[in-house]
Amino acid sequence: MTAPTAPALPFRDPSLPFGKRIDDLLGRLTLDEKISFLHQFVPAVERLGIAAFRTGQEALHGVAWMGPATVFPQAVGLGATWNPELVRRVADAVSHEVRHMRARDGRVGLNVWSPTVNLLRHPLWGRNEEGYSEDPKLTSAIATAYTHGLRGDHPVYWRTAPVLKHWLAHNNETRRDTTSSSVRPRVLHEYDLRAFHDTVAAGAVAGVMPAYNLVNGRPNHVSPYLAGHLRTWTDEDLLVCSDAGAPSNLVDSEHYFDTHEEATAAALRAGIDSFTDHGEVSAQITGRVRAAYDKGLLTEADIDTAVRRQLSVRFRLGEFDGWDEPGAYDTPEHRALARKAAEQAIVLLRNDGVLPLAPDTRIALVGLLADECKLDWYSGTLLHRSTPLEGLYERFGADRVEFAEGVDRIRLRTSGGAFLRVPDAPDAPETVRGAEGALDPALLAGRTDLPPLTADPRGSELALVDWGEGVLTLRAPDGRYLSVAGDGFVRASADQPGGWVVQETFRLEPHDGGHLLRHLGTGRPVCVAADGVKVAAFEEDEAEIFTVVVTERGEDAVARAAARADVVVVVAGNDPHINGRETEDRTTLRLPAHQERLLRAARAVNERTVLALVSAYPYAVDAARLPAVLWTAHGGQAAGTALARVLAGDVSPAGRLPQTWYADDADLPDLVDYDVIGSRQTYLYFEGRPLFPFGHGLSYTSFDYTDLEVRQDGDTLRVSFSVTNSGRVVADEVAQLYGRAVDPSVPRPRRELLAFRRVTLAPGATERAEFEVPLAALRFWDVTRGRWRLEPGPYELLAGASSEDVRLRATVGLDGEPGAPRPVREEGLDAACFDEQSGAEIVDRTRTAGDAVTPAAGATAELVYRACDFGSGVTEVRAEVAGEGTVEVSLDGGPVPVVLTADRDGGPYDWGTVTAALSAGGVYDVRIRLRGPVRLAHVGFSG
Template identity: 70%
Template structure:
């Protein structure tokens, strides 16, 4: 019989006592089972099943109809924490409402993504907020507070931050290692996570697939050394899907899954997301690790305790529902209005030579491949409402004033067996799944095998061909359905949109001497004619592509008869840049380049509206067109929001959350995570960006005056006046940056320390005050091994972007002076270098510690500045390992060699030895260390 009044069900007791009571009632088998993502019910205690992980990045994802808000990068572009908090509240309410209706909707939400948008070619750029840690953490705090709710005890949902740590590449994402020096770790990557954790609105984190400094993130010592020291709250660490198995299967970091699972549990992972809903494999690995003595019951209990604390906070064990539970709703009028407001605030006006806003009665040609699209991404929910730029402009300006031309090339395909045909369905299957607006539900159509496959014959089908860049094509039938491949390998017109984990709607045409091969990219196989119908096969047939109409001609014709042209270009979030796939270029796809050029040639009054998940290098468009805008995919209200901005109903006030570079040549290597040494992001980039971080124009003008800054204890008090000196009410985003003028180390060119989005009526002004903690001025001092605020002059820069600075003031801060490295006492940790060339940071041991080794070139150099060798250092000892012979050479910057140590092969990378050599050095000097061969250097000590 179930005890209905045990202490763990008493909401009046502290959470830790409730958890201790429940933990004591669970058997070992029940506790182990709880460590899988799908924890089973414990019926004898009246405890239900629990699933960690509900995607909620910009709305409830994957679980059916829900309000779809702008992509995360679009929320970042609002620079508005109050708005984002309200979005988080709405998403949290919809999670609760949907959970009440369907228990498969989980309350442990995996959101937001706080990885910094260091590199704009990262495929998951759409999931992050900004390249800047201060802006990212501010938006993340707001969103998690909304998701968590404001009840002092009960959590509306339990947010988990993604993805710990230094994760910006999909290429080799489960085997590549991010080399992150201590300064970058502390000043950049950790800062994005810390504020949200310290705010108390975060339930935990999810480690990323990649390795950091040679060690998989699911074994990261930083989980205990940093994350869990930022708060007294129990934080849950949920593994990413399949990552525990990767430790053996792809990373080969451990030989057995029992070792790997035990190591992850010891490092702090609490919930294992692996093998889908089948928990038996993970449970068996944990039991094997227990039997082998790799872990003990304390490790199990520590993880279960954290999971139970989270579930307790969600109210699961309370005898009565939490206050307010059951009143949550989704798709409310308030949520619809909020989706529109968020989409409006996310629009960024990049350039405007007076073309915008558009006057009433303007005849507008809306053209482009995204002109009548409302695109979703992998983490979107199912749309209840849909608004495209075309429908938005028709609603706003009247259908009679709007013309439309998509600009897709219209083609026919011919094979030796005849023309490609799209047969009509013999039943009403297609019509039966059409929604109220006539759209086909991709969940019902894509992958269907009951629709007739494409055939060859005498009646050619006209297909819309869209090249999304790099030769990646989609083909669409006249009824709007995309060509797709189902499990039986047949081609059908059966998808409303490209999508899915493996996209089945993309193709490539490959030139052959006698025709073109049509390659299906989802399978890698070619399209062939088989019994009169089309299927994928190892050997494909050749196709002739006959162009019926050029999309550029269609666009030019529409543009020529309009007063103004709006070209809508951008990306499909499932193609060429998404989870599992990085982009290869900043360039706009050639087909879309042709469209805006055709529009401009026909009508110089042409605006380019980019709707995309990431930046583009549109230098020619910026030079030739009078107006450009950008917005991320804006969810269900995207089209209405864009139309209202174009009409001037809303003055654009979105600001770029990341640098828009002019060309690919400005970008660092995708796997170069040293933002300082690589001069990356607006913080260090020395070049001229196309559009700087924080950029965004308005339909009015703003003035900045009376900037002052003074120290007030542990704060820097900054005050300034921002005024709307134009004739239009609008928001301004006032941005404060700081630059250290007296640094002897590489300091940011400017660093965002505060911002505020301020609504101002025409002619109005507001006095703003910011209290900036002095710690925000600091840096990670590798000489001291801690955070340091240096004595010296700091310039405060106020303006409308990182490049549009309107006024400055300089203050002197008396804090800490520079110190030399006391190498006789502390030695030199190899990873604590000031500069490097040709090296990477790797793991000293599998559990913790860093070392430095040579990169692909087989040699590298480290520079340590300001080393104090006292009266005389006569001996150096190097802690090294090597898989083959190499050398460690110490020298002065002038090239004088101090000592050379020949390093023999020690066995493996974790077989360490200490080698000594004589040298003679005194006083303070810079030291260079040169490594050659497969040598790992952990550190140097001197005597």
């Protein structure tokens, strides 16, 4: 007789709802086991048969950091496709590769930290490459598509569990863990929250990751918006994973809390469910949680809440049901998709007819990126590689393409007359090439078995590239980059610059008639010793003084090639690890001087010079002097093939700019000025003339827009128009619909993207673009009411090919909720709910909630509140203040200003009330000036 099978524990029973199963499992875990779940690396619970788990797997444009994978275009390039369906397919391929790679390597995680939905507010932000767009609508549409692809299409189980980055208002790398983004309510709701809200509400998001920065004086890792906004947008349990090291920053760099136990408890109560800190070592975090619990700073219910959210994700991933979906890896479909994405990401910025190129064109392909396929910090390792040079060789034939990289070739002479020499490396680079012929950086960078550089009378010629701001790389004759390993010696040991701290960058600094060669990774100058070339232990005492001997200027080689060609294609742009990347913002929109020299040299001898920008960022270039300009983000493994096919006309370009390209640095606000309304940022508010506008992109054909129709159907506008391919080639067009309030009562966007659609049209073909626009899309955040409001009046709808290329217009009158003066007699004024400001910064009222306003460093703050209704009259004004200084309250056209003095020395959270007499009735604009380090939370009126 067969013994009866023991019943499965309820959390193993797939017939039960996930909620009941989580309850059962949570009740079986001990307190210590639950605390252990709070670190990124969750240990196994063997007594219950529960496996170890890790939050976090980077997959921004392909599986990252886990070896070879399909590498798709950078995120900003995916945004430039304006094609959510294509992006969904890209993410679908990525999630299949995650599952495939996990089957082979348990380190690969299913909790995927992608996509990044931070808005590309400022083009100098170092992580511009990671976002999709400066516009909330476009960003959320692309991000929603990516999360749906990552989630998969099973009705119950998720293929991967995507986490959005980085919550909230994060657009600067400089001092990113200590700077505070001052975000007033309208900007918060209308701009920064929107991309997160719309993506989360679409239903395929497993969680978010807070950013390093502070918002309104409070670190994002204790943000009340996690509970007050994020968790109200969905019924799903959202897993909030901290960014790496950020929990410790609350004490160590931000000094927001006095102890780590206090900080950890505050973060957990605010909504952090998984702490990414101290790498794989969990003892510090679990020890802090336990100590916080023992001190009464946390309850077991607080811990249960966080663990429940993590378990919810694990159940959805099918872990407790043995569910898995067979993955796919480097398939022909994935390779074709990588090429298609790269093609659709290319934006034709300018063209006077030089493109497309005829098959018999003699091409000079020049520039520092002409034979490069650059990766970034969040790329996987290339399985396949296609550079522009390889793509043009394949498409036009090697006999029709002449290549000149344009590097400066130099020798470095020591003070003793010798030259730096790169010894031969017996096993590099050939024996470290992978199956596809690409060097594997993991086999080169940081190697200490290769011989270091020496100095001798003959020396070696080095290729020097100045990437701007004096940051340069040096390359050996066989292509290896000079790098510094942990032992301090300089070797030719890297295939590309890379790593968290780049060890392949240097600077030549004038010194005593020569130059110091300073290694930027260590900050120390290079010296020449008996055992080889190394970084000096002590500054100038050991530093070698070099003379730079130029053997060939890069522009000379470019000019020679350009003179022999029918057309010159200059490939310029950035290296994603240098001068603009995570931890490092850019300082200018200009191309590096080295690359501008190459462009001028080509243009001087051949007017038919095409500029192909391959970059993670917009640039300010003199486009009007060039017959054609293209831009693409770093396009992944198929970048070169895609560019060649567009240049040849095999594909008509149809990418569109996902952000404004400004003409000059002077057009930009300060990097940490987050008030997009007040400082007129992005295409929504910018009043200058951009170099290229948001949504811009040209084609090899032309399109006509006709028959705009607008009809209101309840709470929806039904908008349609026809798009016709009036040219001679099959091409894609991105039809764009914008809206604007014609006569708003408050500053509103000049125009705002409402809908878009990418369509493919044969010559002569017409397609009707039809959109449903909810009236809610035309609302604004009314600070006088603390909620959304649709203002009644005329609204203009604009259809066309970009935010500035408007082909059709229609005006529709909408009913809405009329405005009204602020009832300040009854409600007073929340300081942060101003209509206008200058010199002000929003800060935290307490560590857990609320906003206040204070003058920015060294400034006098002025706040303006329009149309304030004092009713039948008031006799007193009272201000809720902290700190020291004065609060001056004046009414435009009203009585003499009233000055209130704050004199509280108990710190920024020592709040009190000061009063003064003020006699006024009726409606006035209120102006408040703050002087000194005073904080103002609220102004009330009575009498």
